[in-house]
Amino acid sequence: MEPTISFFSGFAPKDLLFLGEAALRTMWISILSISIGTVLGVVFGWILYEGKWAAALTVAPILDVFRSVPLIIQLVLFYNFAPIVGLNLDPFASGVVILTIYTAALVANVARGGIEAVEPPMRRAARSLGMSYWQDLRYVVLPIGGRAVFPAWVGVALGVMKDSALVSVLGYVELLKASQILITRTQEPFLILSIAGAFYFALSYPISRYAASLERKWAQ
Amino acid sequence: MIEIHDLHKYFGSLHVLKGIDLNVEKGEVLSVIGASGSGKSTLLYCINGLEPVQQGNVVVDGTDVHAKGTDINKLRQQLGMVFQQWNSFPHLTALENVALAPKIVKGKSKAEAREIAAQQLKHVGLGDKLDVYPSALSGGQQQRLAIARALAMEPEYMLFDEATSALDPELVGEVLETMRMLAEEGMTMICVTHEMGFARDVSDRVAFFHQGVMEEIGPPEQIFGNPQSEHTQKFLANVR
Numbered sequence: 334m335e336p337t338i339s340f341f342s343g344f345a346p347k348d349l350l351f352l353g354e355a356a357l358r359t360m361w362i363s364i365l366s367i368s369i370g371t372v373l374g375v376v377f378g379w380i381l382y383e384g385k386w387a388a389a390l391t392v393a394p395i396l397d398v399f400r401s402v403p404l405i406i407q408l409v410l411f412y413n414f415a416p417i418v419g420l421n422l423d424p425f426a427s428g429v430v431i432l433t434i435y436t437a438a439l440v441a442n443v444a445r446g447g448i449e450a451v452e453p454p455m456r457r458a459a460r461s462l463g464m465s466y467w468q469d470l471r472y473v474v475l476p477i478g479g480r481a482v483f484p485a486w487v488g489v490a491l492g493v494m495k496d497s498a499l500v501s502v503l504g505y506v507e508l509l510k511a512s513q514i515l516i517t518r519t520q521e522p523f524l525i526l527s528i529a530g531a532f533y534f535a536l537s538y539p540i541s542r543y544a545a546s547l548e549r550k551w552a553q
Numbered sequence: 554m555i556e557i558h559d560l561h562k563y564f565g566s567l568h569v570l571k572g573i574d575l576n577v578e579k580g581e582v583l584s585v586i587g588a589s590g591s592g593k594s595t596l597l598y599c600i601n602g603l604e605p606v607q608q609g610n611v612v613v614d615g616t617d618v619h620a621k622g623t624d625i626n627k628l629r630q631q632l633g634m635v636f637q638q639w640n641s642f643p644h645l646t647a648l649e650n651v652a653l654a655p656k657i658v659k660g661k662s663k664a665e666a667r668e669i670a671a672q673q674l675k676h677v678g679l680g681d682k683l684d685v686y687p688s689a690l691s692g693g694q695q696q697r698l699a700i701a702r703a704l705a706m707e708p709e710y711m712l713f714d715e716a717t718s719a720l721d722p723e724l725v726g727e728v729l730e731t732m733r734m735l736a737e738e739g740m741t742m743i744c745v746t747h748e749m750g751f752a753r754d755v756s757d758r759v760a761f762f763h764q765g766v767m768e769e770i771g772p773p774e775q776i777f778g779n780p781q782s783e784h785t786q787k788f789l790a791n792v793r
Contacts, residue, residue: 458640462654463630
């Protein structure tokens with residue numbers, strides 16, 4: 334039977350390029366959110382560690398909200414309600430904002446754990462050499478605690494990279510959204526999702542490998 | 554000179570130091586002995602400002618350690634401290650461990666800091682371990698590394714807080730030997746210790762602490778040969 338409509342067409346090589354571009358967008362939104370979120374998260378972690386009850390009453394509950402509410406709900410709520418307070422952000426910017434806060438909320442607890450991993454006697458020894466509080470944090474706590482929680486941080490980073498797929502609900506054409514578009518046209522979900530999965534794997538795997546090699550180097 | 558006047562220290566409601574008066578002259582080696590919990594380690598922490606005090610004061614070369622406005626980080630450069638746990642920085646080699654504080658605290662150049670570090674590591678007998686990470690060093694070597702790290706700041710005083718207590722018995726000797734060497738070089742030292750042999754042979758004076766009070770102080774011959782206080786006699790009878 335002759336096809337009566339031409340909306341559907343098979344998977345073509347140029348579609349691979351389309352997916353590749355989308356993968357770059359996934360990478361870009363992930364790099365932005367994870368970097369900014371990590372910096373913020375470390376600051377929040379430090380506040381949680383040093384702030385004691387003041388932090389327990391202020392920062393901690395806010396971070397708990399962002400850690401506990403499903404990311405997809407956060408994205409939809411933020412994207413639709415931010416304009417009410419005059420924030421007209423496009424899907425990409427909204428995605429970055431929410432993914433950043435989400436990363437920060439997860440990293441905060443990792444960072445606090447890292448600071449706690451450096452025993453008080455170690456820090457006293459650093460201070461006894463004349464180091465200031467900040468020098469102790471920068472040269473002793475950051476490298477020692479950072480290494481202790483590095484695997485946990487890699488887990489957060491990889492998680493956020495994969496969760497960035499949810500930004501597709503706002504219409505941002507990253508890897509998952511691009512796949513959905515192609516599936517609609519080609520009707521070949523198995524093939525396209527496999528390719529998209531391979532792209533995600535290609536983004537994550539070098540990070541895991543690099544992290545593992547760093548850990549081996551530190552373990553010596 | 555370190556002058557301690559009517560020093561009181563509380564941990565909560567626990568009265569740990571009950572009015573300590575003590576002067577340590579330049580070049581003197583003072584050993585502080587006494588049972589655990591007698592306040593002798595706390596005394597060291599108060600001397601270099603790691604613990605706040607509630608009454609009295611500690612004056613180091615004319616500077617009140619606990620006064621507002623004292624640059625404690627600068628003052629601590631005069632007061633090297635070695636702890637029971639050696640606390641080597643695990644992410645740095647022996648050389649980097651020792652070079653770190655001269656570089657970031659004193660602002661020495663990298664080359665200069667490394668030279669000082671290499672010199673101090675040789676000084677404590679670790680000249681062949683410069684590029685080794687602490688994890689590959691024995692406890693005794695790590696404690697000597699900690700001594701070198703403190704010495705690299707060129708302090709006027711060295712405070713030893715039970716520097717050999719956490720070591721395996723066969724490693725105690727090398728650390729005591731290093732401390733003995735420093736004493737012979739004329740370093741001013743306050744050593745909180747359980748090593749009675751060291752206290753007797755190396756110290757100019759020995760102080761005995763009991764429940765937050767300095768019960769007795771005097772030359773080692775007096776403290777070990779003819780102790781005056783009943784508590785000192787009892788303590789020494791038990792450790793012998």
